[in-house]
Amino acid sequence: MENEKKIGNGKLKVENGENTFSIFNSQLSTVIKADKLTKRFGDFIAANEVTFEVYAGEIFGFLGANGAGKTTAMKMLCGLSTPSSGNATTAGFDVYRQTEQIKKHIGYMSQKFSLYEDLTVIENIQFFGGIYGLSDKHLKEKSNELIETLGLKNEAKKLVASLPLGWKQKLAFSVAVLHEPKIVFLDEPTGGVDPVTRRQFWDLIYQAADRGITIFVTTHYMDEAEYCNRISIMVDGVIEALDTPANLKQQYSATSMDEVFYKLARGAKRSE
Amino acid sequence: MKQFLSFVRKEFYHVFRDSKTLLMLFGIPIVLIVLFGFAVTNEIKNAKIVVCDYAKDPASQEIVHKLSVSETFHLDKTLLSYSQMEEAFKKENIKLAIIFPANFYKDLLHLNKAQVQIIADGSDPNTANTLTNYAISVIMEYQQKLMQDNNIPYSIAPEIRMLYNPELKGAINFVPGIMALVLLLVCVLMTAVSIVREKEAGTMEVLLVSPFSPFMVIISKAIPYLVLSLINLAVILILSVTLLGMPINGSVWLLVAESTLFIICALSLGLLISNVTQSQQTAMLLAVMGMMLPTMLFTGFMFPLENMPKALQIFSNIVPSKWYYIIVKSIMIKGLGFSAIWKETLILFGATCFFLVVSLRSFKIRLS
Numbered sequence: 104m105e106n107e108k109k110i111g112n113g114k115l116k117v118e119n120g121e122n123t124f125s126i127f128n129s130q131l132s133t134v135i136k137a138d139k140l141t142k143r144f145g146d147f148i149a150a151n152e153v154t155f156e157v158y159a160g161e162i163f164g165f166l167g168a169n170g171a172g173k174t175t176a177m178k179m180l181c182g183l184s185t186p187s188s189g190n191a192t193t194a195g196f197d198v199y200r201q202t203e204q205i206k207k208h209i210g211y212m213s214q215k216f217s218l219y220e221d222l223t224v225i226e227n228i229q230f231f232g233g234i235y236g237l238s239d240k241h242l243k244e245k246s247n248e249l250i251e252t253l254g255l256k257n258e259a260k261k262l263v264a265s266l267p268l269g270w271k272q273k274l275a276f277s278v279a280v281l282h283e284p285k286i287v288f289l290d291e292p293t294g295g296v297d298p299v300t301r302r303q304f305w306d307l308i309y310q311a312a313d314r315g316i317t318i319f320v321t322t323h324y325m326d327e328a329e330y331c332n333r334i335s336i337m338v339d340g341v342i343e344a345l346d347t348p349a350n351l352k353q354q355y356s357a358t359s360m361d362e363v364f365y366k367l368a369r370g371a372k373r374s375e
Numbered sequence: 376m377k378q379f380l381s382f383v384r385k386e387f388y389h390v391f392r393d394s395k396t397l398l399m400l401f402g403i404p405i406v407l408i409v410l411f412g413f414a415v416t417n418e419i420k421n422a423k424i425v426v427c428d429y430a431k432d433p434a435s436q437e438i439v440h441k442l443s444v445s446e447t448f449h450l451d452k453t454l455l456s457y458s459q460m461e462e463a464f465k466k467e468n469i470k471l472a473i474i475f476p477a478n479f480y481k482d483l484l485h486l487n488k489a490q491v492q493i494i495a496d497g498s499d500p501n502t503a504n505t506l507t508n509y510a511i512s513v514i515m516e517y518q519q520k521l522m523q524d525n526n527i528p529y530s531i532a533p534e535i536r537m538l539y540n541p542e543l544k545g546a547i548n549f550v551p552g553i554m555a556l557v558l559l560l561v562c563v564l565m566t567a568v569s570i571v572r573e574k575e576a577g578t579m580e581v582l583l584v585s586p587f588s589p590f591m592v593i594i595s596k597a598i599p600y601l602v603l604s605l606i607n608l609a610v611i612l613i614l615s616v617t618l619l620g621m622p623i624n625g626s627v628w629l630l631v632a633e634s635t636l637f638i639i640c641a642l643s644l645g646l647l648i649s650n651v652t653q654s655q656q657t658a659m660l661l662a663v664m665g666m667m668l669p670t671m672l673f674t675g676f677m678f679p680l681e682n683m684p685k686a687l688q689i690f691s692n693i694v695p696s697k698w699y700y701i702i703v704k705s706i707m708i709k710g711l712g713f714s715a716i717w718k719e720t721l722i723l724f725g726a727t728c729f730f731l732v733v734s735l736r737s738f739k740i741r742l743s
Binding site: 181182183203206207209211212213214215216217218219220221222226229230231232233234235236262279288 | 377378380381382384385388389392393576577578580581582583584585586587588
């Protein structure tokens, strides 16, 4: 398996159906590689020959209408669901045989708010640190640091239920990257949050990306899509487009991502 | 191991922070024990009775005295006429009336036999039966005494004798049933609800993505509830012994071991329910309807299995609580050892293995 790609003029080509995309970068290492990844549920093909790569340290937006197959694809990459056919590796581990290794090297934040409401901030941090096997000393340092950066010192001993949604989500993200995973999967992390809080949330995502954590994020918000380095748009189980936001806008002669998305997604036959 | 401890600690936080869970866990058993032990038993206390004494002689006086000091009866009043008594039945919720004819003592001394009339409120046949029997036994006791003192064969009333339960204590039959009911209900409800809650909240997904294996998630869910159920068992036993005067004639350790087996059976049933439901309400409904009803109906502690149609009798065999009920009765009341209950234990063990395998398998299937 090829992990590093160096292409003459710094352009990397990603094959996807008929389209050829490019990205400016001179040195890239692949952390997620999906090759014709397919998941069938009986007659229904939730994800059809999905092929793409995600590079270390990038923020990769995974877009699609409801029912387009995003979650299915993501679950396969997380080692939660076994593909029907095709190949994929996450953090260099095979999604068929090395799911335990994958789980150690990824973080995950679910669509629903994924902390325990009836536990305090510090107890949540300690619990998730605990199940990821962090040592007591390390965990203590980490949780202090985290509470400090999030400015939650006064709330550390309060129940998470009492925090505003924006803080909960920031905390959930910080907990998801507590064990410094290679990749963190965010499944519609900012649902129901106001734009200001969303912007703050994205600051956290950039910080994590700066530390070298690859971000794989699904979203419905097109302004968020603009924050990503590269995005893919999935329609009816197939990846229809994959490039940087700027290139996509150019390619579809659109002024905003909204327009690009609309042009692609309106042909969709499936919806929830 | 550290992962496991973190998880178990978290489960205890959940339990102790949620007043609803705590109430379910410890409220249900206490309420049920007290309810069934005192309120809903066959044992009757302070039943209102009246006496209509036309004789007013030493014999009738002594019998009335004996009746009035018994815990079963509460002597409401002594009436003067038959018509007053009818009135009392209608208006004052009287359960029993005893009428001594005039010349009661005289008849007894001279004719060697005397009559006494007992009238019971037949609208509640069970109570009427019990009270009548008890009143007869009090009168009989007096006659027995009189016979011994004077060595003359006075008229003899029919003998009543009860095996295992001479004082007509209802609790004795109910406690093993309640134990089965409470352990099953609490364990099934607890595990099912705690797992489904994680599904609802979305935290289950996060747990499954973590390196903590799904199997360990289940184990660490089960262990805290196993511990809590054992505490529950202790509470039930202590309440039964101290409050209801229930004996533990057999080995306590055997009882604990058998109960642990039953608890594990209940925990796996809870897991099974959590796999097929998506919301806490459904899980609760299923646990209550699916567990409580069969236990009440088919263990034999409320309704005798012998009186049921053959088909239902056969069906009762697949209800695990039936076997646990038999085991507990054998240990606590009859004081029997393992050799007497190995068959029931084997059946319970088989059922536990079956449910455990089925639930673990369905949990795995749900993952993929």
